[in-house]
Amino acid sequence: MIANRLTIACVAMIIMLAGCTAAPQSNWTHPPMAVPFQPTIQQQIQLARIDQLLKRNDLNDDTLAQVYYERGLLHDSIGLRDLARLDFNQSLSLKPDQPDVFNILGVYFTQSAHFDAAYEAFDSTLELNLRHPFAQRNRGIALYYGGRYELALEDLIAHYQQNVNDPYRVIWLYLVDLEKEPETAKDKLQRRYDVSDKQDWGWQVVRLYLGEITESEFLGQITTESEDNDMLAQRLTEAYFYMGKLYHYNKDFQSALMLYKLALAGNVYEFVEHRFSLLELSRLMAEANIEQPTATAGDS
Structure with missing residues (x-):
């Protein structure tokens, strides 16, 4: 039922924004797409x-x-x-006593914006397995979505320090820094990028955020370097989600809307970027309603 309500809300938001705003003129008007994943x-x-x-x-x-x-x-x-x-x-x-089950339930609670339940689930995971590879990151992300940025930074910094060469740890830290300390966020992102080995493909997202490559170059690399449709779908899911986050932060709601929908299009259900795209659409709707309040009876 929770997922159904989220889907209905997102559809309503899509109709509302599509009717109110013209499609943006950008160099991803005709974006690269993969064949969506299907059950094997x-x-x-x-x-x-x-x-x-x-x-x-x-x-x-x-x-x-x-x-x-x-x-x-x-x-x-x-x-x-x-x-x-x-x-x-x-x-x-x-x-x-299953930490992995508590962890994935915590992700589900985060997706449905039940943040207190998510925190409890991740706490249970870490009580059962302090070295769980994902629970601290996932709790940090839940705290970010719950607006508890200081606590989110504590978790995500600790998680980052365990592997400074993981670009996704750096990306989520940057997203929290944008909310907590926007004036220094890019400098911190640059420093973390500089000390990394830059081997993982995800560092291309960081380069995009730093302005070292354009969106066209970024998407072009994905389409030319992906070895098969699976890789293309996975990388595009990540690319469109993180591009959407940046447009969303800059309050370009229409562009963010299109990018989150593109992140969902590949059906890469197991990626966190797919998992949180529907949550982002719900958040976007709420923010768009604040930024564009309903006209009063006296308005023309």
Whole structure:
């Protein structure tokens, strides 16, 4: 139901903004696209096997918990997130000490803007596994979306220090810095870029943010260097989301709207950039309503 309400709200926002604002004239008016991901035969066969396995009555609780978790991951990977959440909750009811399950439920709570529940889920993850590879980052992102920027910085800085060569840790730190200390955000981004090994493709996003490459160059590199459709879809999902974030921050709502929709277009459900694009659309709607209030009866 939460996902349905979010989708309905986003559709309403899209209609509202599309009717009020002309399409922007930019060099991504005809953007590169990938063939959207579709459920594979292997995924469908695996789901059928799991469904058969769950009909057995000789599985203990630990095994059942693992099976529900695996089916939840499969449902999540093909975009059936309500079914996935039901599986994850069922898994936890059978075996409550699963940090990975709490972590992904925390992401789901963040997507639906239930931030207090998200914080609690990530806290539970870290209580069960202090070295969990994603929970601290995910909690920092949830704190960012919840407007608790100081706490978000604490988590994301600690996560960044564990691997200064991960561009996505640097990108999320920059997005929080833009909200907390915008006057120094770009300088910090430059310093973190300078000390990195610059090996991962994601550093191209940082270069775009720093103004070292243009949007045309950025998208052109993706289309020419992607080895197959999967890579193209994944990189475009990231590219359009992070481009959308910058336009959104600069209050170019129409451009941000188009970019978030493009980030969703590849159906790369497992990427955080896809996960949070619907949340960004919901936030954009709220901000657009503030920036463009409804005309009063006396207005022409």
